[in-house]
Amino acid sequence: MRDNKNKWLLVTSAAVLALGTASLASANTLQNTLQRGAVQCGVSDGLPGFSAPDDQGEWQGLDVDVCRAVAAAVFGDADAVRYISLNAVERFTALQSGEVDVLSRNTTWTTTRDTTLGLNFTGVTFYDGIGFMVNRDLGVSSAKELDGAAVCVQSGTTTELNVADYFRANGMEFDPIVFDTSEQTVGGYEAGRCDVLTSDTSQLAALRIQLSDPDHSVILPEIISKEPLGPVVRQGDDQWFNIVKWSLFAMLNAEEMGITQDNVDEMRNSDDPDIARLLGQDGNYGEGMGLDANWAYNIISQVGNYGESFERNVGMGSPLEIERGINALWTDGGIQYAPPIR
Amino acid sequence: MSVRPKAHSLGPKPPFWRDRGKRALIFQVLLIAAVAAFLLYIVSNTQANLAARGITTGFGFLNNTAGFGIVQSLIDYSSQSTYGRTFLVGLLNTLLVSALGIVAATIIGFIVGIARLSPNWLIARLASGYIEIFRNIPLLLQIFFWYFAVLRAMPSARDSYSLGEVIFLNVRGLYVPEPLFESGFGLIPLALGIAVVASIALIIWNKRRHEATGKRLPAGWISLALIVGLPLFVLLVTGVPVTWDVPELRGFNFRGGITIIPEFLALWLALSIYTASFIAEIVRSGIQAISHGQTEAAQALSLPQNLVLRLVVVPQALRVIIPPLTSQYLNLIKNSSLATAIGYPDLVSVFAGTTLNQTGQAIEVIAMTMAVYLTISLLVSMFMNWFNARVALVER
Numbered sequence: 168m169r170d171n172k173n174k175w176l177l178v179t180s181a182a183v184l185a186l187g188t189a190s191l192a193s194a195n196t197l198q199n200t201l202q203r204g205a206v207q208c209g210v211s212d213g214l215p216g217f218s219a220p221d222d223q224g225e226w227q228g229l230d231v232d233v234c235r236a237v238a239a240a241v242f243g244d245a246d247a248v249r250y251i252s253l254n255a256v257e258r259f260t261a262l263q264s265g266e267v268d269v270l271s272r273n274t275t276w277t278t279t280r281d282t283t284l285g286l287n288f289t290g291v292t293f294y295d296g297i298g299f300m301v302n303r304d305l306g307v308s309s310a311k312e313l314d315g316a317a318v319c320v321q322s323g324t325t326t327e328l329n330v331a332d333y334f335r336a337n338g339m340e341f342d343p344i345v346f347d348t349s350e351q352t353v354g355g356y357e358a359g360r361c362d363v364l365t366s367d368t369s370q371l372a373a374l375r376i377q378l379s380d381p382d383h384s385v386i387l388p389e390i391i392s393k394e395p396l397g398p399v400v401r402q403g404d405d406q407w408f409n410i411v412k413w414s415l416f417a418m419l420n421a422e423e424m425g426i427t428q429d430n431v432d433e434m435r436n437s438d439d440p441d442i443a444r445l446l447g448q449d450g451n452y453g454e455g456m457g458l459d460a461n462w463a464y465n466i467i468s469q470v471g472n473y474g475e476s477f478e479r480n481v482g483m484g485s486p487l488e489i490e491r492g493i494n495a496l497w498t499d500g501g502i503q504y505a506p507p508i509r
Numbered sequence: 510m511s512v513r514p515k516a517h518s519l520g521p522k523p524p525f526w527r528d529r530g531k532r533a534l535i536f537q538v539l540l541i542a543a544v545a546a547f548l549l550y551i552v553s554n555t556q557a558n559l560a561a562r563g564i565t566t567g568f569g570f571l572n573n574t575a576g577f578g579i580v581q582s583l584i585d586y587s588s589q590s591t592y593g594r595t596f597l598v599g600l601l602n603t604l605l606v607s608a609l610g611i612v613a614a615t616i617i618g619f620i621v622g623i624a625r626l627s628p629n630w631l632i633a634r635l636a637s638g639y640i641e642i643f644r645n646i647p648l649l650l651q652i653f654f655w656y657f658a659v660l661r662a663m664p665s666a667r668d669s670y671s672l673g674e675v676i677f678l679n680v681r682g683l684y685v686p687e688p689l690f691e692s693g694f695g696l697i698p699l700a701l702g703i704a705v706v707a708s709i710a711l712i713i714w715n716k717r718r719h720e721a722t723g724k725r726l727p728a729g730w731i732s733l734a735l736i737v738g739l740p741l742f743v744l745l746v747t748g749v750p751v752t753w754d755v756p757e758l759r760g761f762n763f764r765g766g767i768t769i770i771p772e773f774l775a776l777w778l779a780l781s782i783y784t785a786s787f788i789a790e791i792v793r794s795g796i797q798a799i800s801h802g803q804t805e806a807a808q809a810l811s812l813p814q815n816l817v818l819r820l821v822v823v824p825q826a827l828r829v830i831i832p833p834l835t836s837q838y839l840n841l842i843k844n845s846s847l848a849t850a851i852g853y854p855d856l857v858s859v860f861a862g863t864t865l866n867q868t869g870q871a872i873e874v875i876a877m878t879m880a881v882y883l884t885i886s887l888l889v890s891m892f893m894n895w896f897n898a899r900v901a902l903v904e905r
Contacts, residue, residue: 315764
């Protein structure tokens with residue numbers, strides 16, 4: 168019996184050795200996604216306006232719309248998404264290890280993340296910056312008055328670094344109180360553990376409406392950093408990188424051309440060559456990504472253009488009421504700009 | 510001496526695979542080779558995959574600037590320190606809460622365990638109520654309870670509870686004055702050292718005298734008086750060379766003094782109270798394991814009650830108590846990693862949390878973190894095994 172066991176162990180270890188050479192992870196994300204029948208999309212642990220489940224349990228938000236756009240482009244069905252909720256610390260490991268194929272989770276584009284982490288940012292869905300929210304009773308009107316304050320911040324974010332830089336650069340001291348999830352961070356702020364809640368201003372707006380008494384807190388005017396938020400994919404699969412990148416570009420181009428969810432069917436008959444190319448009436452621009460000619464049509468008819476998504480989720484049509492500001496198209500004085508479909 | 514007949518060695522030598530000893534040896538070697546090959550495969554496969562995905566590897570990141578702040582640090586730390594330094598800060602914070610947790614849990618556990626055996630109905634029921642409540646609620650919930658329930662009840666910095674305007678308690682933590690030592694203070698630790706050495710000498714001398722003549726001095730009380738009295742005497746003679754840095758409300762928060770953050774208090778309380786409920790049961794079972802005959806025999810020798818406990822019951826009970834107690838200590842150390850849920854900057858929070866996320870080097874960071882917990886646990890086990898061997902029954 169004992170000898171048999173030893174032999175068995177030997178055989179399995181030999182088999183494992185033999186398998187070793189062939190075990191490099193296959194890099195064809197599109198094929199794996201098609202086989203699975205759903206896009207695996209990493210989203211936040213609940214940030215209204217960007218990614219949070221609504222009262223029916225459906226995920227909604229600007230970041231969620233990127234996942235839906237990719238699913239619409241790949242499957243022609245924006246609902247073919249499997250959402251995986253990740254906190255800030257888990258997110259990159261989940262993407263690196265293949266647990267998710269797209270990370271669309273209010274993630275700041277930085278050099279380290281784009282290079283040493285083995286990841287690629289595909290574009291910018293929201294140009295943001297770090298701000299401070301304080302209790303109105305403190306009587307603070309500027310971030311420069313925050314010397315000695317206790318600051319609640321979420322672990323594993325660029326905020327943690329940028330706040331330390333800001334306070335040091337201005338010769339001020341602070342106590343960082345670091346929590347795991349945004350919910351706990353807000354909990355610490357509400358309990359009075361810290362004077363200041365800091366995060367991207369868009370998040371502050373979203374977190375503020377979750378407070379029991381939103382009017383008691385004010386967001387200070389200073390924006391202390393650049394935080395371009397965008398979707399992320401793994402390095403080494405250019406086809407998948409292109410699909411995610413151009414799904415967002417299709418939404419931006421659609422807004423620029425005036426194509427909306429409502430008029431996309433009429434627009435298909437348009438004589439404008441730009442519109443005809445985007446909607447697949449003139450040539451197949453999805454072919455190079457392994458998609459069919461209707462890829463952009465599916466995105467716009469099922470998800471809408473960028474402006475519609477913005478207004479619905481974070482803009483004036485939402486409880487967050489964030490102005491378009493620099494997130495307006497370049498034609499409207501903003502900096503959102505997509506390369507042409509050609 | 511008789512000469513053995515050599516009948517067995519006459520035939521042809523059996524082939525080596527029929528030889529039990531050699532066969533066993535061959536299989537041992539094969540097994541080790543297989544395990545080594547498997548480990549080698551895992552390492553090379555991981556390296557190949559990381560390289561294929563363009564993920565940076567290695568421990569070079571430990572020398573990079575961390576760039577983030579940490580609220581509680583036992584050593585000098587600023588956002589300009591390295592990731593290697595954050596590792597140390599986290600490690601020390603973990604050790605601090607674990608060590609203080611073990612001390613508190615042991616004290617509470619022994620008291621509650623003995624109280625549970627009390628003939629007083631009320632005390633015994635209170636103790637068993639304590640055990641049943643705290644042993645059966647998940648630790649994470651207890652940590653949240655102490656942190657969020659107790660924290661929210663605290664006043665803001667401006668309405669702090671204060672004790673004589675030197676100690677302050679509010680939602681930001683407990684503020685106590687910090688002693689600043691002036692020149693001449695060095696004599697006090699010296700006096701303490703002399704007192705300790707003198708006490709040890711006294712105890713040894715007392716024991717020898719007791720064995721030789723049967724006479725005894727109350728050595729315990731004399732030692733206590735020495736250890737407390739001598740440094741105090743020197744302190745007064747030298748004119749108290751200590752000034753106190755009293756915390757003071759400036760701006761948003763108290764400045765100066767020593768701050769004990771509420772995250773630490775909540776975690777320490779929760780860990781101590783939770784683990785103490787298990788230790789109490791271990792202590793109770795240890796005492797009950799000693800047969801009542803032992804106590805009666807000791808009483809028959811007309812030993813006073815405290816000596817019955819000290820010389821007969823406790824030494825025997827310890828043999829039963831120590832092995833499971835070790836497990837509880839190890840549990841407490843490992844449970845301290847729940848700190849990250851309430852933002853106490855322990856190793857898991859600052860290193861396996863923030864550092865991992867800023868550098869993205871998950872494998873290295875997690876491996877280092879696991880190695881630390883393994884090392885601490887093995888060291889504690891080693892110490893407790895040594896202690897257990899010391900109190901074990903000496904068989905004659």
